[in-house]
Amino acid sequence: MEKILVGLKRVVDYNVRVRVKNDGSGIETDGVKMSINPFDEIALEEALRIKERGEASEVIVISVGPSEAQQQLRTGLAMGADRAILVESATPVDPLSVARIFKTIIDRDGIDLVLLGKQAIDNDNSQTAQMLAAIWGRPQATFASQIDMQGDKARVTREVDVGLEVIEIDLPAVISVDLRLNEPRYVKLPDIMKAKKKPLDQVALDEFDIESAPAIKELTFEPPAERERGVMVNDVAGLVAALKDKGLA
């Protein structure tokens, strides 16, 4: 296998407690720490391990997003990716259009394996990988917790609601990764220096000749109904009494 493409989305760091803006127009992102979508870091780690085992020769990271997404791509390069592509768009791009952009890159660069996160933790859509597989007409393995490359095939263990499902897919293919696949490496300072010299291609979104998909409009945002802090009991007897009180024991 030659080339692996990994999607890196720039999202609000998972440790940030996000808030809905007071006017309901969106989520407060000013001055908030941004990071690589955690699932995408796992996707990249897996791609790097596959390459390090000699089962692939190039790892390409791609992000569709604002110019600041360069930071996440640089982190990806520091982790070990060979080159990066930034498809620049100041406004968010819908999943089907992202899938179509990836498809264009696949056709242009000849990609054998696409590794994406199982979901982006901002919109929690969980659809880009599946959409890409559908329009590409290639296999998908979603929610992967183990990937064994076997030449022109891969055996993938998927975390599904009833347990673990093992499937075999022919390459090229799309895999979306789950949290238990691996533990991403930390980047070291010398790698960050080295990453500055690696190629990062910047392309404007409108240079892509893709059919624009009708986006789903986000009209308003509201905070979820808050749960009230309840009562504290002093001991197990108090707990049992409280449960009985509610008819739960």
Next chain:
Amino acid sequence: MSKVLVVAEHDGSVLNPSVAKVVACAASIDSAEIEVVVLASNVGAIAQEAAQLEHVSRVLTIERPENDYAIAAVLAPQIVAMCSDYTHVFGPSSTYGKDVMPQVAALLGVNQVSDIMAVIDSHTFKRPVYAGSGLATVETPADSIVIGTVRIASYSSVAEGNSASIESVDVAVELPTHTRFIELKSGASDRPDLQTSAKVVAGGRALGSEDNFELIYKLADKLGAAVGASRAAVDAGYVPNEVQVGQTGKIIAPDLYIAIGISGAIQHLTGIKDAGTIVAINKDEEAPIFEVADIGLVADLFNAVPELTEALD
């Protein structure tokens, strides 16, 4: 008028309880006509079950050997081939629905509304974003088909007792063989199902070992409850992946949820927001779980849990 096609999740022989909830969501669209499609290698019993669901006017079946296992690349083109009459196609926001529905959307050239938790009107929905830290009201384009997955925990099952007609349909599409099912490893237990049980007892990292999880099982058995866990407990190998509760695990809405030795990270809490009563047992009084718990007990679980199990006799 809206005409909704519901894609029926099943395990090859039994209809999944998610279907009755997806139908409930579809039924909340004004004057919607609802039909269910069952894709299986043996549709008989599954279709029978679907036909009993209230609000369903017709069950369509596609019986093909290729539909023996749910493979998205096999199911999606069949659904696409038969959905031109519909204004909406809905599936559950389970791993089954999440796997196949976006493929249907992409093949139809539209985006998907993921995790519908409320219907405002036929093209306007509410859905959670940022692990439920925000609820977005979204609008799909007026002139295109709506493809959506339904957040199961937001809906109560429709009643049974209906007897909709069952019709088989032929779709002449060629199906790929590039994806092959090998095996399913399931920690199938006799315990109540996590997603539908009225009571859930969940353990976290604090349990410390697979053996210690026995404490959770004993309490759960006493209560007739299902067992859940935090991601940390699953990662550490104390319990299998299918019992994880949260953003990347299961989103549940039991009447009673008892969180034991779980700190209450936002990704965990997003899985239990709709629980009736949340009970937390944690030795750290500052643990965030207490901010959402209806009943909190600051205690060492290794003392409190056996005592509680005992006291519930």
